[in-house]
Amino acid sequence: MAARNFVAVVERLEPVAEQVCRANAPQLDCDFRIVVDDRPGQPANAFQTRDAQGRPLLAFTVALLxxxxxxxxLAFVLSHEAAHHIAGHLDRQNRNAAIGATVFGQLASGLGGGNESVVRTAQQLGAGFGARSYSKDFELEADALGATIAERAGYDAIKGAQFFLRIPDPGDRLLGTHPPNAQRMDIVRQTVAGL
Structure with a gap:
């Protein structure tokens, strides 16, 4: 996708994403910073995080573009990442990780006699389990809200979600972070039908 097309999509979609953010989550910073991660060797990916000042950051690798x-x-992927921020998924994931670490740490402490190394390992495992505990639900929520944002910006979310059909299907693994691609397509279709 040419740089000019990326800029055009961002210019058209960002104001809509920020408007949806302010309407759905007025307590959040809705001033998105959208960047291209041009570090060499990065796999195709898009992600949502915060920059050093706490501003919501939506990043796309060159490989994904x-x-x-x-x-x-592109509009669907951008909308999906904005939706993660709007739905508070990063904070919820961090809370789930902290809960998982606490529970696993307490179990290891009680069962393992307080061995510091065992407790630390259990906390790390618990954080991983906790962070993944609702990740598939988060992805489906972001797909639904992302479809709404893309459509409101004048893009075809169903056509945009066709991207799922070209990437490896994660299937329905127990500790997987993403739901099956067919399930994601279904939620996008249902969302668009309801608009």
């Missing part, structure tokens, strides 16, 4: 086939796909 090379894989999207049209503006609708």
């Amino acid at each position: 090379g894989e999207v086939e049209n503006a609708d796909e």
Whole structure:
């Protein structure tokens, strides 16, 4: 996807994403910073985080930009990442990780006799389990809200979600972070049908 097309999608979609953010989560900082991660060797990916000042950051790797086939796909991916922020998924994931670490740490402390190394390992495992505990639900929530944002910005969310059909299907693994691609397509179709 050419740089000019990326800029055009961002300019058209960002104001809509920020408007949806302010309407749905007025307590959040809705001033998105959208960047391209141009570090060499990065795999195709898009992600949501916060910058050093706490501003919501939506990042796309160069490899991902090379894989999207049209503006609708890029708009859908951008909307999906904005939706993660709007829905508070990063904070919820961090809370789930902290709970998991605490529970596993307490179990290891009680069962393992307080061995510091065992407790630390259990806390790390617990944090991983906790962080993943609702990740599939978070992805489906972001797909639904992302579809709404993309459609409101004038993009075709169903066409955009076709991107899922070209990436490896994660299936329905117990500790997987993403739901099956077919389930994601279904939620996008249902959301668009309800608009």
